[in-house]
Amino acid sequence: MTLTPQSGARYAVEKGYGRGVFPIQPNSKLPIPGVSWDGLVGQHVPAEPMDNNWAIATGAGLLVVDIDAHNDGLTSWDRLKAQHGPIPETFAVSTPNGGFHLYFRGDGPCSASKIAPGIDTRGAGGYVVCPGSALPTGSYDIAHDCPPAPLPAWVSQALIDAKTETPKNPAGEIELSEGERNSMLYREGCALRDRGYGEDAIYAALQALNDNHSDGALDEDELRTLSRQASKHPPGQARQAAEFRPVPKENSPIKLLKTLDFEAIPRAKWLIEGYLAPGYITAIGAPGNYGKTRIGALTDIAVASGQSIMGWDVCKGMSTGVLAITEDPMDDMYRRAAGVCVAHGIDHRGLDIHLWSMLDDPMCLIKKDGSKYIRNEAQIRGLIDYITAHKIGLLRLDPYSSIHALNENDSTDAVQLTLVLKEIMSATGCAVLLMCHVTKSSMPQRNAKDRSDYRGNMHVLRGSSALVDACRVVYTLDRYHPKADEEYGVPPEQSYRWLRLDVAKGNTFKQDEQKQFWYYLESPALPSGEEVGAAKVATPPQAVACELDQEGAIVAKVADLMEANGVGEGQAIPVTQLAEIAKVHPNWKDVFGKGKFFKEDHKLTSMRVKLQGLFSTAPERDGYRYWISQTHPKGVRREVV
Numbered sequence: 001m002t003l004t005p006q007s008g009a010r011y012a013v014e015k016g017y018g019r020g021v022f023p024i025q026p027n028s029k030l031p032i033p034g035v036s037w038d039g040l041v042g043q044h045v046p047a048e049p050m051d052n053n054w055a056i057a058t059g060a061g062l063l064v065v066d067i068d069a070h071n072d073g074l075t076s077w078d079r080l081k082a083q084h085g086p087i088p089e090t091f092a093v094s095t096p097n098g099g100f101h102l103y104f105r106g107d108g109p110c111s112a113s114k115i116a117p118g119i120d121t122r123g124a125g126g127y128v129v130c131p132g133s134a135l136p137t138g139s140y141d142i143a144h145d146c147p148p149a150p151l152p153a154w155v156s157q158a159l160i161d162a163k164t165e166t167p168k169n170p171a172g173e174i175e176l177s178e179g180e181r182n183s184m185l186y187r188e189g190c191a192l193r194d195r196g197y198g199e200d201a202i203y204a205a206l207q208a209l210n211d212n213h214s215d216g217a218l219d220e221d222e223l224r225t226l227s228r229q230a231s232k233h234p235p236g237q238a239r240q241a242a243e244f245r246p247v248p249k250e251n252s253p254i255k256l257l258k259t260l261d262f263e264a265i266p267r268a269k270w271l272i273e274g275y276l277a278p279g280y281i282t283a284i285g286a287p288g289n290y291g292k293t294r295i296g297a298l299t300d301i302a303v304a305s306g307q308s309i310m311g312w313d314v315c316k317g318m319s320t321g322v323l324a325i326t327e328d329p330m331d332d333m334y335r336r337a338a339g340v341c342v343a344h345g346i347d348h349r350g351l352d353i354h355l356w357s358m359l360d361d362p363m364c365l366i367k368k369d370g371s372k373y374i375r376n377e378a379q380i381r382g383l384i385d386y387i388t389a390h391k392i393g394l395l396r397l398d399p400y401s402s403i404h405a406l407n408e409n410d411s412t413d414a415v416q417l418t419l420v421l422k423e424i425m426s427a428t429g430c431a432v433l434l435m436c437h438v439t440k441s442s443m444p445q446r447n448a449k450d451r452s453d454y455r456g457n458m459h460v461l462r463g464s465s466a467l468v469d470a471c472r473v474v475y476t477l478d479r480y481h482p483k484a485d486e487e488y489g490v491p492p493e494q495s496y497r498w499l500r501l502d503v504a505k506g507n508t509f510k511q512d513e514q515k516q517f518w519y520y521l522e523s524p525a526l527p528s529g530e531e532v533g534a535a536k537v538a539t540p541p542q543a544v545a546c547e548l549d550q551e552g553a554i555v556a557k558v559a560d561l562m563e564a565n566g567v568g569e570g571q572a573i574p575v576t577q578l579a580e581i582a583k584v585h586p587n588w589k590d591v592f593g594k595g596k597f598f599k600e601d602h603k604l605t606s607m608r609v610k611l612q613g614l615f616s617t618a619p620e621r622d623g624y625r626y627w628i629s630q631t632h633p634k635g636v637r638r639e640v641v
Contacts, residue, residue: 001142008132008140009045009054017103017148018062020377021045022127023052027136029129037127039423042377046385053133059124063108063151066120066128069098073118080116080154090149093131096138101128106151108159110191115158123159125191182218182226185209189230199231271303271319271393272312274506276431277472278319278393281421283400283434284501285461286477291499291535292435293328294521295477296398297336298535299433300324301344303394304351309344311517311537319393319430323386325356325363326398333357339532342524354390358402365420367405373416380420387428395424398435400467408463418470437462438476454478456515458504474505497521499535 003011009021022040024031031037032052041057058064067073081087091103099118110126113119122128131142188209189202197205206223218226270277276299286292300322302310326333333355341348356363366375387395397403406413421432438460454460458474461467468474480495501517520538523531 001145003132003142005052005054005130005133006045006050008130009056011132012054012056012130013043013045015147017056018127019057019060021054021056021130023050024055024129024133026051026053027134028053029055029133029135042381044378044381044385046381046389048385048389054130055127055133056130058110058122058126058128059107061105061107062123062148063104063106063155064122064128065102065104065115065155066095066122067099067102068118068120069095071113071118073099073116076116076118080119084152084154087152088149089144089146091146092142092144093128094141094143095129096135096140100143101140103148104151104155105148106156108151108156111159115155121155121159125194182222185218185223186226186230189226190233193230193233197231199227202230203227269318270315271431272299272310272314275299275310275312275473276303276394276433278429278431279425280472281418281425281432281434281470282473282475283436283461283467283471284475284477285436285438285458285504287438290477290479291519291521291533292477293326293336293398294533294535295499295501295519296324296326296396296433296435297333297340298519300337300353300394300396301340301346301351304353305346307344307346309340309346309537319391321352321354321390321392322394322396323354323356323390323392324396324398325358325403326396327358327402328398329359330355330357335526335530335532336534338526339524339534342526343522343534343536352390354386354392363403364405365403366417368407368413375420380424384424384427387424387430392428392430394433395430396433396435400434400436401462408467411464411466414464414466415470418467422470434467434471436467455500456502456504460504468505471505473503475501476504477501497533498538 012018012021020041020043022037022042024037032040037055038057045054056062067077087102093101093103095101101122108121108123110123111121115121129140131140133140185206189206192202192205203223206227210218210223268277269279276282284292284295298310302308302312302314304320304322306314306316306320308314324333337353337355338348340346341351363379364376365379366373368374383395386392401408404417406417408414424430425432438454439462455476455478457476458468459465460476461474478500480498480500497520499519499521501519503515506515518538519535521533522536524534525531
């Protein structure tokens with residue numbers, strides 16, 4: 001049977017060998033540098049050609065005996081067979097050095113020359129190269145194709161006897177490469193700790209490995225430090241800690257600021273500046289039926305077309321492919337995308353947008369069984385491969401709650417899910433847009449005019465704060481309330497058409513940048529005659545107070561009050577005096593309220609918000625500029641122009 005690295009990996013998956021398969025370096029038996037190979041283990045092998053070799057993660061009922069021809073392994077194996085009797089017929093793979101990998105059903109540790117010289121084992125925590133993969137010296141080929149036989153009892157007993165001895169090279173397949181001795185030795189130490197070895201045994205093993213590589217070898221103190229730190233981890237949890245380098249060495253991530261050339265600092269990368277960034281998560285939160293999907297469809301078309309139809313500039317030179325995964329029927333996804341194209345006059349035939357309905361193909365990236373997290377490696381790897389192959393720049397997930405089976409309110413669960421998303425982004429470089437629900441307690445009442453506690457509040461998103469913490473940008477989405485006509489002159493039947501995005505988290509924004517974005521839902525007709533909602537950037541209706549202040553009466557009153565009270569530059573008229581300003585308006589009772597309005601402190605805040613519209617443009621009069629202050633002292637401030 002002639003196999004390639006990928007077909008050999010698929011063969012192993014079909015046979016159910018070990019815990020799964022994963023890619024390793026091309027023409028090598030070493031893991032991909034900088035990546036935890038254990039985190040790549042899965043059941044999916046891409047269809048697209050790859051240069052990588054592949055490996056099988058042993059354990060989970062698979063133990064492989066590695067007969068190393070270079071270290072008298074063949075002679076040792078013949079001697080063991082003569083001593084213990086014939087070996088049952090089992091699956092076997094020939095190796096490039098003339099040895100063999102014998103596959104057995106059973107469990108045991110990794111070991112190096114513990115059973116006999118040149119006889120290693122690969123079990124829990126180890127791996128072997130898949131048949132079909134190759135090294136410069138030769139290939140791994142199936143030598144005998146049959147189901148793995150049960151592990152001989154004498155092999156199992158030999159491993160038990162050897163466990164009390166000092167280990168040598170437990171990983172076997174891993175060699176120390178130049179420039180990585182510190183981190184590689186630490187991984188070896190953690191692998192030993194996971195199999196129950198103590199500090200002294202770990203030190204002895206690392207010392208043996210270190211002595212075999214005199215070029216760049218570590219000194220005794222460094223080895224002691226690595227051994228001590230590896231032994232501090234509970235057995236079974238050390239391998240995960242091995243991803244952290246405890247002693248910065250040649251490839252340390254620590255950099256000195258004084259060595260930095262400021263002119264060499266690149267600009268931050270954005271797909272849409274201020275909204276979507278490659279390798280980061282953006283979230284939009286809103287109650288159901290508030291227009292999240294409309295904004296999502298508008299985002300898809302903006303990225304794919306490169307047109308600034310959202311009010312932001314789409315950055316050039318970035319991947320414009322979009323993968324939109326929603327829980328809506330495919331026909332609805334078609335209609336919304338078509339509506340945006342018609343409303344904005346965009347030809348859909350030039351758009352690289354990929355649509356996935358979870359009604360047709362459900363998605364669950366991760367779930368939980370008791371305290372154990374179970375990742376859907378097939379879907380995760382499938383997403384990574386698809387995004388990479390089609391050069392997807394934006395992955396939109398709508399809604400966030402439909403891509404997992406975890407408890408959103410549990411911070412640990414939320415962290416596990418965001419780690420999956422970060423893995424996808426790290427492997428592909430795409431941006432992720434999550435459409436999220438908000439908590440019931442934070443939902444603005446439909447008839448409530450004051451939405452300040454909701455708009456721009458990142459904590460309204462449903463679930464653990466760990467999700468918000470993982471996002472680079474967060475927005476809230478709101479719409480007009482039905483009584484908006486009283487303040488803005490919007491007919492109640494049209495209020496649902498006005499949508500508003502508020503920045504809730506965006507530490508990349510400059511202080512003077514816009515923090516609210518308004519959209520209006522138009523109803524373009526499709527060729528079928530059906531009308532669908534499509535969002536377009538819009539200028540919000542101005543408050544009545546602003547529209548009626550044509551002669552600048554309020555601004556004039558502000559100036560007079562400041563002069564009369566000796567208010568200097570940078571000072572403010574106290575909020576209690578805003579009532580006098582409001583009364584200048586001819587219809588102030590209708591606009592600002594009646595009765596006890598000015599006697600109740602909490603009402604003054606509402607009035608200040610209404611006056612904010614007038615002073616948002618910082619009007620000028622007689623050499624001064626005026627604006628509403630939100631900080632102490634609250635009120636109207638002025639400064640010399």
